Amino acid sequence: MSEHPEGPAVPVNTPASANTPASADTAVPSHGLGSAPADAQQPVKPVLTPKQAKRANQTLKGMIISVLLTVAVAVPVILINPADKAETFRAPVDVADVASQAAADADFTPWAPNLPEGDYVNFARWITGNVDGIKYWEFGVVTKDDEFVWVKQTAGANPSWLAAATENATPAGTHTVDGTDWELRTKDNDQILVSTRGASTIVLTSDSGLDTLDKLARLAQHEIPAN
Secondary structure (H helix, E strand, O other): OOOOOOOOOOOOOOOHHHHOOOOHHHOOOOOOOOOOOHHHHOOOOOOOOHHHHHHHHHHHHHHHHHHHHHHHHHHHHHHHOOOOOOOOOOOOOOHHHHHHHHHOOOOOOOOOOOOOOOOEEEEEEEEOOOOOOOOEEEEEEEOOOOOEEEEEEEOOOOHHHHHHHOOOOEEEEEEEEOOEEEEEEEEOOEEEEEEEEOOEEEEEEEOOOHHHHHHHHHHHHHHOOOO
């Protein structure tokens, strides 16, 4: 017995052509491992015909004209209809009439100021659904110079109510109006004056400066008894 394993038998009738190398004209061309033909690696740049280029240019011009027309229409509308704010676009209300209705449920006399000519109240309401249960009176004053003061008044003021009424404004010392000291608070552009007049606490808020607040503070000092 042979010590070496026998290899596979070769068929006797194997055609000679099976062992013949492929001829040169049938060989598969090679460009190296993983490489592609040089002309296949070059990006193809699209070429527009004159008509296609003209149409593309007309489309771009149309888009620009459309945007300009939209802006031309929108700008006048925006200018004619400015943003709605609390101090604008509300007709004057009879603050004395609303205050008399609120007085039936209040523990103090809701203030209805006698405003100078040109100033008016654009809203007035009695708030009863407050989270902390404190009822309060509020109204807005629009001056003849289109400045705005938000007035709040209550007999149940406490630190949490004052924080809410002033939107957590920062205490900034005192401000004196005709010899009477008001607590001054500030937040962003708002300045706030707080004072206790008789049985109620008054909060005046405005972003129009202390001069605007001083005018209403003087009126409050004159019309609301201190004791």
